[in-house]
Amino acid sequence: MKKNPHLMALVFAGAVSAFASGCGQEVPSPQEGDEALATSGDALACSTRITYGDRWIRPSGHTAQYDTAANLVTWDGTCVNEGTNSYAVLSNGWKPYFTGNNACVLALDTDCSGATSCSTRISYSAAWLPPSGHTARFDDVGGRVFWDRACVNEGSNSYATLSNGWKPYFTGNNKCGMSFRYTGCGGLYQNPVVPVGCADPGIIHDGTRYVVACTSGGAANAFPLRTSQDLVNWTSAGSIFPSASKPTWATGDFWAPEIHKVGSRYIAYFTARHSDGKLSIGAATSASALGPFTDLGRPLVHDTGMGMIDATYFQDTAGTPYLVWKADGNAVGQATPIYGQQLSADGLSLVGTRRTLISNNLAWEGAVVEAPWIVSRGGYYYLFYSGNSYANSTYAVGVARATSPLGPYTKLGEPILKTGGGWVGPGHNSVITGPGGDTYMVYHAWDSAHSTRMMLIDAITWPNGWPAVPEGPSADSRPMP
Structure with a gap:
């Protein structure tokens, strides 16, 4: 033979x-x-x-x-x-x-x-x-x-x-x-799944693939996009805003993008610095999760007295849409409440009354709570958030839960993901269902050289009615999602 x-x-x-x-x-x-x-x-x-x-x-x-x-x-x-x-x-x-x-x-x-x-x-x-x-x-x-x-x-x-x-x-x-x-x-x-800079990853599955967007700061093209079929192998797929199509009201600091499906179209919610100097929350629409995106033409959330950042979108179990975001109080020596407010059906304007969901009142959170993400499960709304300084090992992920979308929220207490496994300052997470049906946390962490924030994923389990990230951040081999 x-x-x-x-x-x-x-x-x-x-x-x-x-x-x-x-x-x-x-x-x-x-x-x-x-x-x-x-x-x-x-x-x-x-x-x-x-x-x-x-x-x-x-x-x-x-x-x-x-x-x-x-x-x-x-x-x-x-x-x-x-x-x-x-x-x-x-x-x-x-x-x-x-x-x-x-x-x-x-x-x-x-x-x-x-x-x-x-x-x-x-x-x-x-x-x-x-x-x-x-x-x-x-x-x-x-x-x-x-x-x-x-x-x-x-x-x-x-x-x-x-x-x-x-x-x-x-x-x-x-x-x-x-x-x-x-x-x-x-x-x-094995982590990282994106071994280059990919801070503040916001992820969605658009029905055929996973799409993730990351912070770009002052780069020419704002918010790089990547796609994957398995959450591990990622391919570059352009950006939310190529240099020629950036919002006219924004001057830089393009942070914390998330793409969500609202009705029959996709909306990218993001942070950028307004021409008046204040960080603000914008929105842009597209027929596809990969764009092209058209900016609203003005900020969705803007406050002349306080920066507003880190927006996320979710629907309650009745289908009502909400926007959740953070007041950037730590930049001016103030508290950092995370707010929630109902959105219009098209996702492009706020309605109803703004509520404070949580603020930084636990020792491990330091001067900051930020980066919210909400999921509903088993009769609860779970608010994932990050606390303390993104720049060092104090940064970590916490969680609170409520039976109503706008609270009141009760915190678990200690963080569910913190520095470990050779990774520093894990945080600013998204939550997604993997191809095998398990729940995964997608987040960034500094590498051991503290040179850049890379994208990692780890499984979420749900013991005793609360989420956990067992043995995370992981550094060794794990089964594929």
Whole structure:
């Protein structure tokens, strides 16, 4: 049988991974992987994509984070320690190696018969303390479960907290050991998902794709746009305002854009500096989420005594539209209330009475609350917001909830997302449903060099009636949204 040279290279890639660990693993010959090969020029009857976690020991010259193999490839979740590394043995004989003990993380996605919906297998190390009657060394659960590798000591034992709230215990201090197999979840991703400047991301799904807009400041083209099918891989798609079509009333400081569908058209709500020097909220309309956008011709919200910024739009469960925004009091030594007010049906004028939803009254918020985003769920309106200084590690995301769209709102208290995982000052978030149906937070954070604010995403869970961002901001591999 003539071998497919591309697939032969993949077999070698798995073998080299074992050899590169320096642990003396015997390297299998290509012939031992014949079952994974197809005849040259023939289409594969079916195939499996194997995506490796971020601790994978990459073979020399292997630029991708995945391999594609012919036929159905499986793995039982067992992670074998060898020296200071570990490896998995796949059903086709491949042995990917990973840095560290119990460090195996793999995603298997196939178009073969037997493909399943997204599920997670968590396999426990020998130090695991199984519950009474639990004979297997693993747990299988539907959906996506992950861990940030934090291990908490408690007496002479230790435990880990998984994203679904499980707390497996292990004998001895710092003995938490688990491997993760994701099947049918679409692969793995790692933050950042936009590795360049993308502050204050506002996101929408327009029915066919995700569209995100970001702060542009004084750039020639205001509010760069990007599109994606999966929330992870993004493509540039122009801007809300190319240089020739910027609002005539605005002089600069183009901040915090969001695009929302209002009726049959799209409205971009944004912040810009008015010609009188005050930050103001504008609005522009388009038949498409990608534009072209036509500015209203004047600010939607303008106050000669106070800057107004960070607008967001939402509808209550009855379909009534609202605008929510922040008074920029911190710029003049005053409080920073977040206001809410009903909008006209076309989304282009305010009606009714303005209400104060929250203000900066908690210690962690410092002098600022800003960047609101509201979602309705289970009889509550949840107001996500950011607090403290965007420029440093004090910036974080908080949440409040109410049973009425204009409050009164009750704060959870402590932030649900703060500096960690190598990321500084996470905040100014949007909330969106991912392709798999889970809820995700899209937000910015400074990289460790503090050079720019990049775009990240992490899953939101809802324990006890409040949102949480388990193990966020994430730095390691996570299952695709």
